[in-house]
Structure formats: C-alpha cells, structure tokens
Amino acid sequence: YNLARIHLARGQFADAERFARRAVELSPGAGGVHLLIAQIRLAEGRPAEAQAALALDTSPVWKLYGDALVAFADGRRGASDAAVAQLAADYGSEAAYQVAEVHAFRGERDLAFEWLERAYRQRDGGLIEIRTSAYLGSLRADPRFGALLVKLGLPPTA
Numbered sequence: 001y002n003l004a005r006i007h008l009a010r011g012q013f014a015d016a017e018r019f020a021r022r023a024v025e026l027s028p029g030a031g032g033v034h035l036l037i038a039q040i041r042l043a044e045g046r047p048a049e050a051q052a053a054l055a056l057d058t059s060p061v062w063k064l065y066g067d068a069l070v071a072f073a074d075g076r077r078g079a080s081d082a083a084v085a086q087l088a089a090d091y092g093s094e095a096a097y098q099v100a101e102v103h104a105f106r107g108e109r110d111l112a113f114e115w116l117e118r119a120y121r122q123r124d125g126g127l128i129e130i131r132t133s134a135y136l137g138s139l140r141a142d143p144r145f146g147a148l149l150v151k152l153g154l155p156p157t158a
Contacts, residue, residue, distance in 0.1 A: 009132035031059025035066045047074040061091045068102045097126025101135040
C-alpha cells in the first residue's frame with residue numbers, strides 16, 4: 001500500500017498500480033485499498049474507471065472522499081458538493097486533511113487552508129502527506145502553505 005502511494009506521488013502509475021493490486025490481494029476488504037486504485041485512475045485522467053474502483057472500497061469515509069474527487073474531475077459539481085459536504089459533516093473530526101485536499105483539488109484555496117488548519121489543530125495523521133499530495137499542488141505557491149509547513153516543523157520549501 002505504501003509503495004503504491006509513493007509511486008503514485010512520483011507519477012509512476014504502472015508501478016503504483018502493481019503495488020496497489022498487491023495490496024488488494026493481501027487485504028481485499030481493507031478500507032482504502034480500492035480508493036488507491038481509484039486515485040491512480042484519477043491521476044491518469046480516467047474518472048469513470050476511478051469511480052468503478054471506488055465502488056469496491058469498504059470504507060464509508062474513503063468512499064465519500066473519493067466520490068468528491070472523482071465527481072469533480074468528471075464534471076459532476078453537484079455530486080462533488082454533496083460528497084464533500086457529507087464528508088465534512090460526518091467525518092470532519094477525523095478526516096479534516098482529506099476535506100482540505102478535496103477543496104484544494106477543486107481550486108477552493110481558502111476553504112482548503114481552513115481545513116488544513118483544522119487538521120493541524122486536530123493532529124490529523126493525513127498531514128504526513130502534505131509534501132507529496134497531488135491534490136495540494138494549487139496551494140504550494142501560497143505563502144500560507146509555507147507558513148503551515150513551518151508550523152509542522154518542516155522547511156517551508158521542497
């Protein structure tokens with residue numbers, strides 16, 4: 001699973017796919033493993049296939065997160081709005097980082113930073129991915145991003 005995430009962050013989709021498929025073989029019912037395949041498909045620009053992979057995931061939180069991303073990428077703004085709203089309402093105390101990623105992916109920088117600050121206050125484990133998340137790319141040039149990195153004890157630049 002972690003090897004797949006590393007290769008996905010590097011844009012090495014074939015390797016990411018290989019390791020993600022192995023993760024599914026090892027733990028087919030684990031939440032998040034099918035989301036990972038969906039994220040690979042999304043990065044490849046294949047939202048319909050991403051949705052099909054996501055449908056196999058067993059975790060309600062990961063399904064909502066993935067639905068918000070995939071629906072937006074597929075041009076279904078209303079479905080994305082509904083998914084991110086439900087993700088925030090139902091799981092905001094444990095998935096603030098993922099809510100931030102969705103807002104960043106959708107180009108909603110202020111909302112993304114609000115949720116990143118919330119993730120920081122909640123000590124959200126997702127923050128370990130702040131440097132590698134493809135979804136936060138639109139935030140990296142913003143001075144607030146560097147300030148958050150410093151707060152996290154990281155250098156403000158890559």
